[in-house]
Amino acid sequence: MDTDVLIVGAGPTGLTLANELLLAGVSTVLADRLPQRSDLSRAGGVQPRTLEALDQRGLLEPLLATGEHPVGNGHFAGIPLPLGSDEHPLPWRSVPQVVIEGFFEEHLAAHGLRARRNHELAGLAQDGDGVTAAFADGTVLRCRYLVAADGAHSTVRSLLGAAFPGQAGTSTVVAADARLDGADAVLSHTWNEDGHWAALFPLGTDPQGRPLRRLVLGGPDHSLPREVPVTEEEVRRGLDTVFGTRVRLLGLRYARRITNASRQVAEYRHGRVFLAGDAAHVHLPLGAQGMNTGMQDAFNLGWKLGAAVQGWAPKDLLDTYHAERHPAGAAVLRNVRAQSLLMDWAGTRDPEVLAAREIFTDLTGLPEVRHRLAGLMSGMAVRYPMPGTEDHPLVGRPAPDLDLGPARVHELLRSGHGVLLDPAGAFARTAAPWSDRVERVDRVGQGVAAEPMLVRPDGYVCWAGAGDPVPALGHWFGEPR
Ligand SMILES: Cc1cc2nc3c(=O)[nH]c(=O)nc-3n(C[C@H](O)[C@H](O)[C@H](O)COP(=O)(O)OP(=O)(O)OC[C@H]3O[C@@H](n4cnc5c(N)ncnc54)[C@H](O)[C@@H]3O)c2cc1C
Structure with a gap:
């Protein structure tokens, strides 16, 4: 064996997993096809359960010390969820994906683990003892286990021929990284009468240190084929349609069209190969969940692979990865589908949708409803199916962070x-x-x-x-x- 575990893809999922394997004392190769890390963020926010998991590794304080990472309130389908401070001791934080990736890369490098760049996986074969991975440059690597953290268009998933059921995209919106004037004064989601809407979130700063916003523009004018480039003119017009002169575009850093495709692999485990993160599930970025779900896949899988490599894993431990994370991923897809309908993502102004939204908005006034929705979005409501869940309310859930006196x-x-x-x-x-x-x-x-x-x-x-x-x-x- 050249290494115990090969992780394909050094995005947030692969980096988190690499750190878990480091902690478990497992030799790991982290390979990515890109020559260097992207300096553009897709994700912009970290959910309470991910913040907890980072705290459980001693990484939360140093991550938050990397800059200004304001606390935000939750939303469901753009309906604000004003949450009391008792809801989450570690509330949602704005931490752009590039900050997370940079932070993990530095942390891993300090422990001697560097991603192998320009390393594109092109083929794989597995047998009873391990996996042989072939890279596009002709190199070959033999490992005990391989984890596909290679994103939504996963090469590993294709090579496995893994079933990836779900729905193809039916419409698109624009997601832009922009510098804006007047954005502080508006709520995160704003609709107008003819079905156009805009959502705004903080997204750290650009390389010159100027504040960036994630701007999402939806509605009839913006649902174009993905390959149609987004122009500054389209973004200016979109802002004008929703906000009038209240919000102005100062500069556009990057913009893309995203679809509402929604899919999840049928099996997270294929023998010695595991799928994690976007390689296992794709959905609309509603409520900041994709990266968080991928990182949670990694926290779940890491110690189990560690146990298998160290030789103490019980017989079925590796199978619990699928048993636990597939339902968690399916629950995310379900809430995203419900959100996209309720927020009228496609801008149909369908009266039935508007009526459902009105009633739902009313219901979010109830503390119990807010609590349930906050549990879904934060990752805190995940309860793994494990023996004993019927006997005790804590079993299967994240451990409470009790202050025991000497330590939490x-x-x-x-x-x-x-x-x-x-x-x-x-x-x-x-x-x-x-x-x-x-x-x-x-x-x-x-x-x-x-x-x-x-x-x-x-x-x-x-x-x-x-x-x-x-x-x-x-x-x-x-x-x-
Ligand atoms: C507009 C937008 C906004 C979003 N906002 C949020 C948010 O606020 N919160 C949130 O939680 N999520 C959000 N997401 C989703 C989030 O960005 C993704 O879920 C996350 O990036 C998935 O991480 P990953 O590591 O699984 O995959 P990726 O980040 O896609 O990383 C995959 C890596 O694999 C590498 N790779 C691919 N193929 C190969 C190969 N053959 N060989 C070697 N390497 C390979 C790639 O180069 C890449 O580095 C958003 C997404 C979008 C599009």
């Missing part, structure tokens, strides 16, 4: 190991055979109400409450030593 739960996860919270000190002998994979913690400050729980390296609770943790230790962390 998220801080305990920074080692990349599992954590067994043992406030009564009852499991010292029970857990000892797993001590190389699971850290048992009984240092709990006075007055801290913490119940026993077992947390996987990706931060999800896999056992909690009364009873014996041994079955769960065996189920997730393999044979005792």
Whole structure:
């Protein structure tokens, strides 16, 4: 073997996974066909669950220290979701994709892992022991596992002939990175009477340090074939149609047309090859979810591949990647489809759609509805199907970040190991055979109400409450030593 894991694609999914594998002590090659990282952002925002996962790796503070990353409010189909500060301790942040990619690249490089650039995967073959990957420049690499993080037009997906069911795009909108005057004064989504709409979000700064906005323009004038170039004139006209003279274009950095195609691979695992990120799911960028979902795929897969390479993975552990992440991806596609209908993405002004939106907007006045929608958009509502979910409300969900006194739960996860919270000190002998994979913690400050729980390296609770943790230790962390 040349390496344990080959990751194809150094976008946010591949970079996040590379970091997880680094933590798991697994040799990794990260290959990307581009000669250098793009300096254009597609994604502009990081959701609460991703912020949590970064905190669980000790990366949140340094990421946020890279610049101004304002907190934002959520929305569903452009309907603002004013969320109380109790909803998410780590609320949505504006962090452009280029900042995330640059941050991860530097962090990985500091630990000796650099993406191999100009490395385009062109062929692959797998057998019982590993995968042979062939690159366009003629080089060949043999690995135990290969992960496709090569984006929406995934080469790996095509080479596998993997089924990618869903809907083809039916209309387009313009997504532009622009410098604007007057944009601060408008709400994120604005519609006019004839079906034209605009959405505005912060997108960091351009290379000269000037504030950039992500501007999305939709409606009848903008639904053109993808290959039709977007002109400054079209963007100016689009702004004028929705805002009149309130918002002016100062400069256009980049613009593209995006479609409402929506697809998800039928299988996330093909033997020794795994699909993650946009290679596994594509949908409209509504509510800042694509990059976040890909990064969550990586957090889910990383420790499992680590366990397989280190030799302690229980028999079916790698299959749980599909079992857990396919439903999570399907839920994102579902909420995006509902949003695109409710926000009248195509600008039809269909009275039935407008009526549904009016009633839905009214419902978002209810705290319970806001809470449910916030859970969907933030990634916090994901609950993995695992044994014990019927017995305890925490099982399958992200671990609460309890402050135990000496440390917070998220801080305990920074080692990349599992954590067994043992406030009564009852499991010292029970857990000892797993001590190389699971850290048992009984240092709990006075007055801290913490119940026993077992947390996987990706931060999800896999056992909690009364009873014996041994079955769960065996189920997730393999044979005792
Ligand atoms: C306008 C727009 C706005 C968006 N806004 C948001 C947002 O706010 N929040 C959010 O979460 N998401 C957003 N998204 C979605 C987000 O950008 C993507 O989901 C994200 O980039 C997916 O990351 P990835 O690493 O899976 O794939 P990519 O970022 O596409 O990376 C794939 C990498 O693989 C490489 N590659 C491809 N083929 C090969 C090959 N054969 N060999 C080697 N390398 C290869 C590519 O060069 C690339 O570097 C937005 C998307 C768009 C278009």
